[in-house]
Amino acid sequence: MWVLRINMSDQSYKLEELPEKYKLLYGRALTSQMVYDEVPPLCHALGLNNKLVFSAGVVTGTAAPTSARVSVGGKSPLTGGIKEANAGTAWGPDLAKMRVRALVVEGLPEKKDVYWGAKVKWDDEAGKPDVEFFDATEHIGKDVYEVYPQIFEKFGEKVSIASMGTAGELGYGNSGVVFNDMARRPSRYAGRGGLGAVMASKRLKFIILDAKGAPGIDMVDKSLFDEGRKKLIDAIRSHPISQPKGGLNSYGTAVLINILNEAGGLPTRNFSAGRFEGAAKTSGEAIFETNKERMGKEIYNHACSPGCIIQCSNTYYNEDQTEATSCIEYESTWALGANLGVDNLDDIATMVQLCNAYGLDTIETGGTLGVAMEGGLLEFGDSKGAIQMIHEMGKGTAVGRTLGGGTEVTGKIYGVKRVPAVKGQGMPAYEPRAVKGIGITYATTTMGADHTAGYTIAPEILGVSGKLDPLSPEGKAALSRAFQATTAFIDSCGHCLFIAFPILDIATGFEGMIQECNGVLGTNWNADDIVAYGAETLKVERKFNEAAGIGKEADRIPEFMKIEPLPPHNQIFDIPDEALDSVFEDL
Amino acid sequence: MRLESFPRLAVGVINMKIDVWLYGVLSMYASEKAEKGFASVQLELSEGTKVGELLKTLNMPTEERGITFINGKLSALPGLQPDLNQELKDEDRISFFDHRSMWPFQYRHGAAMASGLNQILSTNPETIMHHKQKGED
C-alpha cells in the first residue's frame, strides 16, 4: 500500500510506503486525517500549502455491491474549513486496485498559464504504479463534455479520468472535481466545497488512471468477506427502496420531491416557503413518466459506477429522443427547480447539463441563483434567465464570476438577508424549519450545510433509543451525533451512502457491511467500533476547523430561519443554541 | 372531479371538501386522467369522514399506500397506519404515496407528524425510525 504524492511545483512524483498509523484509514477517514496532518489550517485554499487528497474506501475495488466510491479532501475555498466530497466512479476502484491508498496533489507551479495532466498507470515489471506528466493546456476553457471524449480517445476507453471544468479554472468556491460515469460521461461530481478550484490552482487538469494489470485488493479473510457481501446484497435486493425497479431504480433520488413538498419542507423561492405549487412537475415520478412518453417504454435507472446494484442514476431524454442529461438528482431538480420557482423539467435538465459541463455544483448554483433572484438580478421563475446566468458563470463574465463565489458571497453582493448557508456553504433541499433534525445536522457538520452528513442505520444498533426522547431538542442532538458518526464511517468504507436505506431496516445487511470490512482488513469490528471509527474522523475534522477559525459559534442556522415562520406549517427553527452545542460537546 | 364518479359511502350531509393527492401508481385511483406521475382530486364528503372511509370511497385498499400526509403532517408509513380512524375536516389536504416512495428517517427527523404517529414515537421511537415494518415485503 502506498501514498502517491504528485508534486505540481516541479511535476514530479513520489511513492511512499503507507505509514503504519494510516493502516486502517480509508476514504473520508484518511483524507480528513491527512489534511489535518499536512495542511496548515490557516493556509489559503488556493495557495501553495493546500493539498488535495484522494482515497477510495475499504471495500472499493472488491466485489462488494455499490462500493465504487472515492473521497476527495482538502481545505475548502468555499467554507475555509475541511472538506470531504465523494463520488461514485470507476476511478475509485482503479486507484484502489493499484494499491494507492492515498493520492496527494501538492505544491504549485510558478507558471500560471500551463496546465498539466498526470497519468498514473500500473508498471507490471516494477510491480508498482508510475506517473507520467503531459501538457494539458489545450484543454483549458472548454466544456468537459467536449474534452472527455478526446482524452478517452488518446488514452484508451479503459482509463478513468478525474478533472474539473472552467468553474475550477476560474477559482470559484462553487466548483467540483469531476469523474467519469460508466458511459464515460463527465458527470459524477465530488461537487461540494470548491475542490475543483483547488485542483485547478495546482494547474492539474487531469488525473488519468490506467489500472490494467494492477494486482487488486488484498483480503485477509475472503470467506468472511463473501459472507458479508452476500448479506448486504440480499438486504439491498429485498428492500423496496433499493431493490430492482424499486424507488431509487425507478424514480431516482428525485423520488423525494413530492414527499418533501407534501411535508411542507421543500425550500421554495429561496427558502421563503416550504411548498411549491409546481413541484410535482419536477419530481422523479415526472421524470419517469416523461421518459416513458418520449421513449415509448419504461426506462429504469442505471449504475453510476461499476458494481452498483441499486442503480439510482437517471437519464432524462428530450422530445426527439436524444439525451438531455444524466443525472437529475433530487438536490439538482430542487435547487434549479422549486428553489428558483421553476417547474419546467426541460429547462431544469438544461441547467443540470450546463452545471456538469462547466464544473459547477448544482446545489451551490441553485442556492446562488435563488439569492440572486431575491436580490433582483432575475425574477423567480425565469428559467431562461437562469440558464443564461449559468452560461455567464461558466464563461467567466463579470456577473458570472460574482455568482461563482457561491450563495453566501452572492448574498453579500446583492444585499440579501435571506441567505441559506452554513459555514459559507449553500443549504441543500430540506427546510430546517420543517425538518428540525436535519437542521441540527446542517448546523453542526464540519462540512457546511450538507445533506449527506447525517445518514442513519438501524436505531437499535446505534443504541440511541430508550436513552432519550426523540422529540426533545437534546434527543434530536444526540441522534444527529450518532448519524454523523455513522455517516463518516460509511464515507470511509467505500459504499455509497444509499446502502444506508436498506441497512436501516435490515439488520443482517448492516452485519454484512461490517463483515466485508473485517474480511478485507482482518479486524474484529462490531457496531460500536464502527460508530467510534466515524466519531474519530469527526473529531479530527472539528480540530482542523477550530484551528482554521471555525469554532462552535459557526454551528448555527442562519438567523432568518429563527425569526421568519415558514409556510405552510408556519414554524421557525427553534432548536436552542445549547442543544446545537451539545451535539459535539463530549465527542 | 365530481363526487358522482365515486360510490357514495358516507352517510349524512355532504358538507366538506377534501383535497386528495395520489402519487405514483396510486394515481390510477383517480377516475379522471392523471397528470404526469400524480393525480389531484377534490372530493365532497360528509363531516366526520375518517381516513379509512375515504380510502373505501376511492376504492383504494389501504395496503396499497405507504407514506401518507394530512395537511403536511406525516400520518402513516409503509405498514404503519395509525391514521385509519382519524377524522377529516373541511379543506383538509390528504396525500397518498405508493410503496416506491421513501422518506428516510434522517430526512424526516423532527418533521411534523399527525397524532397517531406522534403517540407511537413517544412510546416506541424505533418503529418510527424504520421505513419498512417487520414482516412487510
Ligand code: SF4
Ligand atoms: S446508488 Fe446511485 S449514486 Fe450510489 S453508487 Fe449506485 S448509482 Fe451511484
